[in-house]
Amino acid sequence: MPEKSYPMTAEGKEKLEAELKNLKVVKRPEVIERIKVARSYGDLSENSEYDAAKDEQSHLEDRINVVEEMLKYAQVVDATSIDPDEVAVGKTVTYTEVGETDSETYTIVGSDESDPLNGKISNDSPIAQAILGKKKGQKVTIATPGGKFDAIIDKVED
The missing domain is CATH 1.10.287.180 (Transcription elongation factor, GreA/GreB, N-terminal domain)
Structure with missing residues (x-):
């Protein structure tokens, strides 16, 4: 185990x-x-x-x-030790849904730190699961309880 x-x-x-x-x-x-x-x-x-x-x-x-x-x-997790363009716990990610103009920004944190109303999402959340390990500029499919959508990762910050 x-x-x-x-x-x-x-x-x-x-x-x-x-x-x-x-x-x-x-x-x-x-x-x-x-x-x-x-x-x-x-x-x-x-x-x-x-x-x-x-x-x-x-x-x-x-x-x-x-x-x-x-x-x-x-x-x-030390986000600074990971490729600067790679999405990881501790990094702030901005993405835009394909076909939309408004972007969304979240910081990916551990599950106990999660605070979605303040832009902190759990690494276990559907959004984080879809984008973890992906890189800036990459297109991803995010499956949420409300349905699936495609998004482009615009920015990844420490």
Whole structure:
């Protein structure tokens, strides 16, 4: 079975490290304190504060495990070491749909860094999958849930 890997930018890895520290140093003690306070109310069988705090603790520990896993198998991509005209994680790509005049620009990032409203798309997204490894000037077919379209890669930037 191949080893897992989570491609991400250096910035994305730093954000995950900061999130993990916050979860462990700030959030975990807060939840533990809430559980302790809720326990002091007595009968745990009908204690909604206790149940809510335990649920929150479960979600918190799940997120800690996910972030630790991602950091353990992080594959930081150095976009500057890749051909300047090749689409890769960490690069910003501008393309124009064939027959259209308006172009679209996205930065390809690791899945946890994805923020489409701010122009950051996951390397697992249909658009990224279609253009990863391609080069400036190349025509590509992009298959999205809304249908297929052809596009020309106009620009690739670090």
